[in-house]
Amino acid sequence: MASTLADQECEACTSADEPLTEDEYANYLTELDDSVWEVVDEYYLEGTYEFEDFRDALEFTYEIGELAEEEWHHPDIHLTWGKVRVEMWTHKIDGLHKTDFVMAARMDRIHEEYEPN
Numbered sequence: 001m002a003s004t005l006a007d008q009e010c011e012a013c014t015s016a017d018e019p020l021t022e023d024e025y026a027n028y029l030t031e032l033d034d035s036v037w038e039v040v041d042e043y044y045l046e047g048t049y050e051f052e053d054f055r056d057a058l059e060f061t062y063e064i065g066e067l068a069e070e071e072w073h074h075p076d077i078h079l080t081w082g083k084v085r086v087e088m089w090t091h092k093i094d095g096l097h098k099t100d101f102v103m104a105a106r107m108d109r110i111h112e113e114y115e116p117n
């Protein structure tokens with residue numbers, strides 16, 4: 001079975017890459033938590049995660065920030081009480097790349113640690 005997105009490496013994106021079209025990213029989108037993620041204007045991924053309180057949202061923010069540094073692929077992150085909104089796209093190509101979906105899948109996996117038992 002093909003490995004899931006979250007198990008795949010982030011491909012180095014170059015400015016030569018073309019942004020993914022809706023047909024090209026449709027399958028990747030099915031691997032993301034559909035209660036969290038949507039594609040906006042076929043341009044960027046927007047995800048909203050909910051938490052018990054501010055402290056959990058803050059710790060999640062730090063974890064995904066560390067992920068971004070490790071993968072050198074950075075989201076916009078908006079932190080509020082009990083909620084974190086993430087916007088993910090590839091600046092170099094001004095659109096969506098497979099790497100954006102790998103990152104989103106990794107964030108879903110991190111969020112599993114915060115889901116109430």
Ligand SMILES: C[C@H](O)[C@H](O)[C@H]1CNC2=NC(N)=NC(=O)C2=N1
Nearest residue numbers: 072073074075089090091092093
């Ligand atoms: C200057 C730096 O190498 C670039 O901004 C890197 C780092 N993080 C990045 N993050 C995102 N989301 N897209 C990029 O194209 C990107 N490129």
